[in-house]
Amino acid sequence: xxxPALPRAHERTASADASITAWALAARGGDAAAVERFVRALxxxxxxxxxHLCADPQAVDDLAQDxxxxxxxxxxxxxxxxxxxxxxxxxxxxxVADSIRYTAVRPRTADLVEWEPAAERAQPRGLxxxxxxxxxxxxxxxxxxxxxxxxxxTQVLGLPYAEAAALSGxxxxxxxxxxxxxxxTLLAQLAExxxxxxxxxxALAAA
Numbered sequence: 001x002x003x004p005a006l007p008r009a010h011e012r013t014a015s016a017d018a019s020i021t022a023w024a025l026a027a028r029g030g031d032a033a034a035v036e037r038f039v040r041a042l043x044x045x046x047x048x049x050x051x052h053l054c055a056d057p058q059a060v061d062d063l064a065q066d067x068x069x070x071x072x073x074x075x076x077x078x079x080x081x082x083x084x085x086x087x088x089x090x091x092x093x094x095x096v097a098d099s100i101r102y103t104a105v106r107p108r109t110a111d112l113v114e115w116e117p118a119a120e121r122a123q124p125r126g127l128x129x130x131x132x133x134x135x136x137x138x139x140x141x142x143x144x145x146x147x148x149x150x151x152x153x154t155q156v157l158g159l160p161y162a163e164a165a166a167l168s169g170x171x172x173x174x175x176x177x178x179x180x181x182x183x184x185t186l187l188a189q190l191a192e193x194x195x196x197x198x199x200x201x202x203a204l205a206a207a
Contacts (some may be wrong), residue, residue, distance in 0.1 A: 020085055024059065025080050047064050049152060070091050139189050148177035153168070154179055
């Protein structure tokens with residue numbers, strides 16, 4: 001008996017995107033259940049994306065909420081020309097940009113609210129080559145903004161390179177280059193961290 005091959009990751013993502021886009025189109029027509037499915041399906045992706053773009057972890061939840069409020073208010077204009085995921089992440093990108101511009105004009109008084117819960121919610125799990133104990137959030141934070149965004153979109157959120165390129169406003173080849181450079185930097189950082197964590201080899205006794 002031949003066991004059928006499991007669908008590849010990009011095939012699973014494409015299938016999920018088709019369902020989410022269908023829910024968004026149904027939500028546009030006033031289907032309350034479709035609205036709930038749409039929000040539930042993409043909430044974690046929005047949290048992750050915003051957390052990696054935003055310099056203020058305390059603002060992640062507010063920005064995610066703002067993203068969905070903007071999206072639900074604009075659903076009547078969504079025509080399904082792109083996936084609903086790409087459309088929503090573009091809205092999240094604008095929400096973060098607007099927040100950064102607002103903060104630049106009116107800096108918020110610093111407070112000491114715990115930031116760990118937001119970072120934990122944004123922490124991806126099960127990425128190849130990354131143990132759960134490794135603070136991927138901190139490693140990604142050290143990357144240049146454009147490389148971090150390309151890596152998060154394609155490797156964390158699973159967007160196809162073409163959609164990531166459209167979202168970022170650059171050619172596909174540029175996204176591939178940014179991801180490759182980000183991956184090389186992360187692997188180098190991981191190797192360095194593992195080397196520091198490894199116990200020194202015992203000295204050989206003199207003959």
